[in-house]
Amino acid sequence: VAxxxxxxxxxxxIALTERVAIDTLARVFGKARGRGIAMGIGDDAAIxxxxxxxxxxxxxSSIEGTHFERDWLSLGEAAGRALAAAVSDLSAMGARPVAxxxxxxxxxxxxxxxxxxxxxxxxxxxxxxxxPIIGGDIARAERLSFTTTVLGRAEEPxxxxxxxxxxxxxxxxxxxEAAMGLRALQVRASATTRAAQSAIRACVKAWRQPPLLxxxxxxxxxxxxxxxxxxxxLALDASRIAAASQVGLVIDQHQLEQAASAHLLRACSVxxxxxxxxxxxxxxxxxxxxxGKPARRPRGVRVxxxxxxxxxxWLLEGITRRRLERGFDHLASGP
Amino acid sequence: VAxxxxxxxxxxxIALTERVAIDTLARVFGKARGRGIAMGIGDDAAIxxxxxxxxxxxxxSSIEGTHFERDWLSLGEAAGRALAAAVSDLSAMGARPVAxxxxxxxxxxxxxxxxxxxxxxxxxxxxxxxxPIIGGDIARAERLSFTTTVLGRAEEPxxxxxxxxxxxxxxxxxxxEAAMGLRALQVRASATTRAAQSAIRACVKAWRQPPLLxxxxxxxxxxxxxxxxxxxxLALDASRIAAASQVGLVIDQHQLEQAASAHLLRACSVxxxxxxxxxxxxxxxxxxxxxGKPARRPRGVRVxxxxxxxxxxWLLEGITRRRLERGFDHLASGP
Numbered sequence: 249v250a251x252x253x254x255x256x257x258x259x260x261x262i263a264l265t266e267r268v269a270i271d272t273l274a275r276v277f278g279k280a281r282g283r284g285i286a287m288g289i290g291d292d293a294a295i296x297x298x299x300x301x302x303x304x305x306x307x308x309s310s311i312e313g314t315h316f317e318r319d320w321l322s323l324g325e326a327a328g329r330a331l332a333a334a335v336s337d338l339s340a341m342g343a344r345p346v347a348x349x350x351x352x353x354x355x356x357x358x359x360x361x362x363x364x365x366x367x368x369x370x371x372x373x374x375x376x377x378x379x380p381i382i383g384g385d386i387a388r389a390e391r392l393s394f395t396t397t398v399l400g401r402a403e404e405p406x407x408x409x410x411x412x413x414x415x416x417x418x419x420x421x422x423x424x425e426a427a428m429g430l431r432a433l434q435v436r437a438s439a440t441t442r443a444a445q446s447a448i449r450a451c452v453k454a455w456r457q458p459p460l461l462x463x464x465x466x467x468x469x470x471x472x473x474x475x476x477x478x479x480x481x482l483a484l485d486a487s488r489i490a491a492a493s494q495v496g497l498v499i500d501q502h503q504l505e506q507a508a509s510a511h512l513l514r515a516c517s518v519x520x521x522x523x524x525x526x527x528x529x530x531x532x533x534x535x536x537x538x539x540g541k542p543a544r545r546p547r548g549v550r551v552x553x554x555x556x557x558x559x560x561x562w563l564l565e566g567i568t569r570r571r572l573e574r575g576f577d578h579l580a581s582g583p
Numbered sequence: 584v585a586x587x588x589x590x591x592x593x594x595x596x597i598a599l600t601e602r603v604a605i606d607t608l609a610r611v612f613g614k615a616r617g618r619g620i621a622m623g624i625g626d627d628a629a630i631x632x633x634x635x636x637x638x639x640x641x642x643x644s645s646i647e648g649t650h651f652e653r654d655w656l657s658l659g660e661a662a663g664r665a666l667a668a669a670v671s672d673l674s675a676m677g678a679r680p681v682a683x684x685x686x687x688x689x690x691x692x693x694x695x696x697x698x699x700x701x702x703x704x705x706x707x708x709x710x711x712x713x714x715p716i717i718g719g720d721i722a723r724a725e726r727l728s729f730t731t732t733v734l735g736r737a738e739e740p741x742x743x744x745x746x747x748x749x750x751x752x753x754x755x756x757x758x759x760e761a762a763m764g765l766r767a768l769q770v771r772a773s774a775t776t777r778a779a780q781s782a783i784r785a786c787v788k789a790w791r792q793p794p795l796l797x798x799x800x801x802x803x804x805x806x807x808x809x810x811x812x813x814x815x816x817l818a819l820d821a822s823r824i825a826a827a828s829q830v831g832l833v834i835d836q837h838q839l840e841q842a843a844s845a846h847l848l849r850a851c852s853v854x855x856x857x858x859x860x861x862x863x864x865x866x867x868x869x870x871x872x873x874x875g876k877p878a879r880r881p882r883g884v885r886v887x888x889x890x891x892x893x894x895x896x897w898l899l900e901g902i903t904r905r906r907l908e909r910g911f912d913h914l915a916s917g918p
Contacts, residue, residue, distance in 0.1 A: 272698050287717075294684060294718040296734070298633065307684040307732055309722045349629060349642040351730045363607050382622075383629040387644045390725060395686045397642055397732040399631070 287407065295341075301401040303346075306337035308398075311353075312391040320433040321456045323362055323392075324369025330394035331373040331381075332458045333479065336534040338379075339465035340477035341407070343400030345379035350396045353389030377460050402469065408492035410473040411539040417497055417553035418472070418545065419507055420464045420536040422454065423482055424523060427530025428515040429455030439518050447514035454511075458534040467546050468538050475538035481531040483572035486553075486561035489539060496558035497539075499528075499572070501565045503552045528563070528572065622742065630676075636736040638681075641672035643733075646688075647726040655768040656791045658697055658727075659704025665729035666708040666716075667793045668814065671869040673714075674800035675812035676742070678735030680714035685731045688724030712795050737804065743827035745808035746874040752832060752888035753807065753880065754842055755799045755871040757789065758817055759858060762865025763850040764790030774853050782849035789846075793869040802881050803873050810873035816866040818907035821888075821896035824874060831893035832874075834863075834907070836900045838887045863898070863907065 287295040296303035310330035312318060321329065331348060338345050350370065354363070374381050379398060429451035431437070439445040461477075468475055474493055478485045482504075486497040501524060508523045516523045539555050553564070561572040622630040631638040645665035647653060656664065666683060673680050685705065689698070709716050714733060764786035766772070774780040796812075803810055809828055813820045817839075821832040836859060843858045851858045874890050888899070896907040 272695065272702055294682065296681065303638075305684065305732075305734065306718065307686045307720050307730070309686045309688065309720050309730065311688060311722055311724050313725060314723045346631065347629065349640065349732060351642045351644045353644065353646060353728075360603050360607065363603070367607055383641065385642050385644050385730075387646055388649045389644075389646050389728075390648060393688075393724075393728075395642070395644065395720075395730040397640075397684060399640065 295405050295407075298401075301403050302405055304338060304341045304343040304400045304402050304405050306334060306398055307395065308334040308337065309393065309395045311393040312355075318392070320430075322369070323365040324372070325456045326392065327366040327369035327394060328373040329456060329458060331370050331377070331379075331396055332460055333534065334396035334398045335373070335377045335379055335460055335462070336458065336477040336479070338398055338400040339461040340475050340536055341400070341402055341405040342465045342469035342472075342475065343402035343405060344466065345377050345398060345400045345462065347382045348374065348379050348396055348398045349383045349385075350381055350394060351385040351387070353387055353391065353393035353395075355389060355392055358392075373460075377462060404469055406465070406468055406472055406475040406538070408474050408476050408489045411489050411493035411495050411497070411555045412473055413495055413555055413557045414541070415473050415539040415555035416542050416545060416551045417486070417499065417555065418538045418540060418549040419552045420468075420538070420549050421459055421461055421478075421533065422509050422512070423478065423504075423507065423533050423535055424512045424526035424530045425451045425454035425509060425515070426458065426532040426534070427455075427526050428512060428519060428521065429453065430532060431519055431521070432515065435519070437519055444514050444518050447511040448518060450511040451515045455532060458532070461534070461536050464536055464548075468536070468540075471544040471546050472538040472540040475536060478533045478535045478537050479531060481529045482533075482537065483528045483561055484531075485537055487572065489537065490559055490561050493539075493555075494559065496556040496560055496562060497553060498556055498562045498564050498569060499553040501563055503550070504528075507550045507552055630740050630742075633736075636738050637740055639673060639676045639678040639735045639737050639740050641669060641733055642730065643669040643672065644728065644730045646728040653727070655765075657704070658700040659707070660791045661727070662701040662704035662729060663708040664791060664793060666705050666712070666714075666731055667795055668869060669731035669733045670708070670712045670714055670795055670797070671793065671812040671814070673733055673735040674796040675810050675871055676735070676737055676740040677800045677804035677807075677810065678737035678740060679801065680712050680733060680735045680797065682717045683709065683714050683731055683733045684718045684720075685716055685729060686720040686722070688722055688726065688728035688730075690724060690727055693727075708795075712797060739804055741800070741803055741807055741810040741873070743809050743811050743824045746824050746828035746830050746832070746890045747808055748830055748890055748892045749876070750808055750874040750890040751877050751880060751886045752821070752834065752890065753873040753875060753884040754887045755803075755873070755884050756794055756796055756813075756868065757844055757847070758813065758839075758842065758868050758870055759847045759861035759865045760786045760789035760844060760850070761793065761867040761869070762790075762861050763847060763854060763856065764788065765867060766854055766856070767850065770854070772854055779849050779853050782846040783853060785846040786850045790867060793867070796869070796871050799871055799883075803871070803875075806879040806881050807873035807875040810871060813868045813870045813872050814866060816864045817868075817872065818863045818896055819866075820872055822907065824872065825894055825896050828874075828890075829894065831891040831895055831897060832888060833891055833897045833899050833904060834888040836898055838885070839863075842885045842887055
């Protein structure tokens with residue numbers, strides 16, 4: 249009895265990482281069954297079967313103190329950024345947005361003027377994404393929060409599951425800039441040269457105003473074998489495609505370096521960060537990572553590696569390859 | 584210039600009530616246009632057009648410190664209650680649930696055991712509602728929160744807009760018990776007699792485990808002219824049907840008193856609350872309020888008033904009627 253008690257109290261102390269949390273959900277909820285459900289937990293969005301097309305459906309939270317601080321961006325930018333992050337899941341599935349609902353957590357002291365700025369920031373992105381906000385929920389909360397659910401349609405949604413050995417790894421959008429922008433805001437970085445100042449500004453903008461990449465995602469339909477949006481760092485997100493597709497993803501360091509923007513290189517130099525590290529582990533990019541046959545590669549994508557047999561995400565440095573560490577865990581770190 | 588400055592700073596100070604917030608959203612977002620959108624902001628859920636049936640779609644938040652405190656209910660109950668509140672919007676639209684996504688805000692210190700209890704609590708309600716959770720989002724937050732989006736289908740969704748003069752006002756479910764249960768938890772009420780203890784227990788259960796009323800809502804389809812779920816108190820929710828339908832709703836105090844349960848009467852006596860006040864302004868009931876022609880009244884509903892020409896929600900006391908005050912404002916009050 250003493251032993252089982254001690255085991256019991258040990259069980260209670262298990263720290264909750266995101267991996268543990270997702271495994272728990274997968275175990276408790278099991279495979280979702282039911283008419284109309286094509287795919288449940290485990291991708292950028294769930295998929296519902298529908299006459300003609302499929303419905304792609306996702307939810308995403310942006311919480312003050314976890315995802316942003318108020319002095320890093322304006323209220324309108326915080327609101328727009330939250331919607332853009334949600335829409336990015338539709339881009340990654342190759343879906344066309346239909347509409348969004350947003351649940352707002354509103355702290356005491358928020359004025360009508362603040363609220364108008366929030367709504368205007370959402371509207372700007374909603375118009376750009378052709379994704380009208382058609383409902384929501386408002387509740388008092390200690391910290392400002394935006395929880396957005398977006399719904400889109402796709403004939404053939406892109407999932408994480410179809411990567412095959414021999415496929416190329418494609419990148420659409422930029423990596424590392426958003427993470428360096430965030431770092432610059434966190435440490436209140438100051439640059440001395442004009443070029444460095446402009447690089448920092450560009451990186452801060454990349455963080456504050458993530459790209460939507462809806463057309464880019466739709467262009468992948470029928471061409472890519474798998475896709476997702478890079479929100480938690482290339483290393484972690486590549487390992488997600490690897491796990492879902494049961495293959496290995498080998499990122500080529502030379503090709504990755506070629507994809508580094510001039511702004512990224514300058515900002516990394518100011519901040520003392522290795523650009524490859526920023527691209528691999530930075531996160532918050534909302535770039536699209538996809539895989540597909542070389543012959544089907546669309547225009548405008550960068551090839552940054554190759555899909556192989558095996559498992560996991562790897563970095564090829566010259567002739568040696570090293571296993572990429574896992575990236576950001578939403579629960580292991582925090583405010 | 585001085586005057587306009589002073590006006591400017593006055594504008595900045597306008598306190599944000601829910602009414603102000605919703606008006607701001609309606610103004611900024613305007614009428615949602617777009618193929619596939621049948622109805623946007625202003626009802627229990629948004630409605631999307633679809634082949635054959637319509638898609639009913641809603642989002643609802645439940646936040647520690649705003650909607651509940653941890654010592655008022657178990658983690659599993661908090662999770663299940665949040666899902667039930669979201670599903671209640673589908674009941675009110677006469678829709679059949681398809682699936683749910685849940686965004687979880689998880690505080691530091693949450694263990695795997697806690698998380699398993701949360702998932703199990705959601706699963707219990709998901710099974711009862713035939714509404715599987717097929718995805719979501721997990722983020723670190725200062726307070727525990729559940730933001731749930733539910734999607735359902737209905738051939739003819741019930742809205743708040745169709746009430747006509749001459750219709751009866753129908754109640755499905757109970758009023759007041761949940762609010763008295765919450766009050767009992769807040770003040771740690773203790774009852775002396777067995778009957779009173781059992782009444783308090785029943786009211787606490789009514790708050791912790793809101794009803795789903797899915798069949799009741801579906802039974803209203805083709806019969807009710809308007810419907811919603813009573814989450815913010817009968818007075819406020821009746822005024823919402825009145826406003827959306829451009830009619831008056833007159834609640835008959837005598838009929839309302841007849842609808843009071845024995846548990847409610849006993850609990851009100853312990854807590855020193857007028858039962859009619861609890862029914863009118865308590866909230867958190869998740870009962871269904873509907874209107875419809877007397878000849879179309881389904882079995883098992885209680886008639887509690889009449890729809891008239893005019894506007895607003897009223898209480899008929901004998902031969903006099905008084906305007907019902909607005910109920911709970913989600914932003915005016917708070918933690």
